[in-house]
Amino acid sequence: MENTKELRTWLDDMSLPHPLVIAGPCSAETEEQVMRIAHDLKDTDVNFYRAGIWKPRTRPGNFEGVGAIGLNWLKRVKEETGLKTATEVANKAHVDLALEADIDMLWIGARSTVSPFIVQEIADALEGTDKVVLIKNPVNPDLALWLGAVERFYQAGIKKLGVIHRGFSTYEKTKYRNIPEWQMAIELQTRFPDLPLINDPSHITGKRDMVFDVAQTALDLNFDGLMVETHWDPDNAWSDAAQQVTPERLVQMMEDWKIRKVTDEEAEYNKEITQLRAQIDVVDNQLIDILGKRMKVSDQIGTLKKKRNVAVLQTNRWNAILGNMILEGEQRGLSEEFVLRMFKAIHQESINHQKKIIHKV
Numbered sequence: 434m435e436n437t438k439e440l441r442t443w444l445d446d447m448s449l450p451h452p453l454v455i456a457g458p459c460s461a462e463t464e465e466q467v468m469r470i471a472h473d474l475k476d477t478d479v480n481f482y483r484a485g486i487w488k489p490r491t492r493p494g495n496f497e498g499v500g501a502i503g504l505n506w507l508k509r510v511k512e513e514t515g516l517k518t519a520t521e522v523a524n525k526a527h528v529d530l531a532l533e534a535d536i537d538m539l540w541i542g543a544r545s546t547v548s549p550f551i552v553q554e555i556a557d558a559l560e561g562t563d564k565v566v567l568i569k570n571p572v573n574p575d576l577a578l579w580l581g582a583v584e585r586f587y588q589a590g591i592k593k594l595g596v597i598h599r600g601f602s603t604y605e606k607t608k609y610r611n612i613p614e615w616q617m618a619i620e621l622q623t624r625f626p627d628l629p630l631i632n633d634p635s636h637i638t639g640k641r642d643m644v645f646d647v648a649q650t651a652l653d654l655n656f657d658g659l660m661v662e663t664h665w666d667p668d669n670a671w672s673d674a675a676q677q678v679t680p681e682r683l684v685q686m687m688e689d690w691k692i693r694k695v696t697d698e699e700a701e702y703n704k705e706i707t708q709l710r711a712q713i714d715v716v717d718n719q720l721i722d723i724l725g726k727r728m729k730v731s732d733q734i735g736t737l738k739k740k741r742n743v744a745v746l747q748t749n750r751w752n753a754i755l756g757n758m759i760l761e762g763e764q765r766g767l768s769e770e771f772v773l774r775m776f777k778a779i780h781q782e783s784i785n786h787q788k789k790i791i792h793k794v
């Protein structure tokens with residue numbers, strides 16, 4: 434699949450003066466709940482009304498969705514409010530029912546994207562549809578798997594495509610429910626700049642008081658839209674209660690978030706950015722030069738270790754370096770997370786260099 438301008442035609446055709454907004458409850462619970470939230474969102478910037486009908490849950494025994502009856506409620510939403518509708522599909526039966534109910538947008542959940550078999554089944558069932566299909570990232574940070582899923586839909590002749598960044602599972606506990614790994618979204622944009630990219634701050638944060646900040650970060654990174662779980666009584670929601678916001682809060686967020694331009698054509702801006710980028714180029718070249726020099730020293734250590742039959746990995750020395758560099762980094766305004774990531778990459782490269790030397794016959 435190649436990047437083409439046509440990938441964003443469906444979004445451009447909407448001529449929105451703001452990012453695309455998909456909002457609504459995590460799960461459709463009752464007809465009253467679905468209709469009440471829809472009416473609250475009716476005259477706002479929300480473009481698509483979302484509601485989960487079939488809910489893939491981590492463990493059995495939790496509320497697994499109301500099932501097909503909820504599709505009738507979404508039909509009613511469209512009739513009464515004019516909002517377009519969206520729901521998740523996870524197999525062919527879901528697709529058939531959703532198409533029958535004329536749902537406008539279908540998304541593929543993170544747990545489905547991980548399985549090429551399921552993705553292919555859904556893509557085949559959707560072949561040639563003119564509905565919008567959005568593919569959430571797989572639960573694990575695997576860009577090839579994510580793009581592979583997009584490709585399967587593209588090959589099934591689906592032209593209105595997009596992706597949803599909902600964050601990634603981790604074993605370690607973090608402040609996020611699913612860590613954003615923004616780098617993945619940046620890489621995706623670099624490879625497919627015209628593929629509409631939607632952020633899901635609800636699933637990334639898992640907490641409603643963090644939703645705004647993550648949404649703003651996404652907008653700062655040129656995301657095309659946001660999917661925000663919205664419930665009139667979030668605390669009593671039947672699923673994902675902690676991460677849903679009220680319609681009033683969503684309206685406030687839509688007023689408060691800052692939309693940045695992709696670029697600025699003004700001469701003054703161009704002059705300044707060109708000068709600053711020239712400085713970045715100089716520093717980047719110095720960085721590469723310095724890293725090359727460091728690896729040359731590492732090569733010498735490798736030769737010495739080979740002669741003396743000493744192991745490549747030296748954890749005491751390595752931990753001492755890391756500790757020092759975290760302190761040094763702090764004084765220069767560099768986060769511990771960044772210093773750790775950078776030095777782990779340097780260490781790995783250094784080890785690779787020495788391994789080559791030691792195994793050379």
Ligand SMILES: O=C(O)C(=O)C[C@]1(C(=O)O)C=C[C@@H](O)C=C1
Nearest residue numbers: 734745746747748750751780783
């Ligand atoms: O100090 C060493 O023994 C090295 O090989 C250098 C180095 C490094 O790149 O800093 C590389 C590997 C070791 O695990 C520790 C440190």
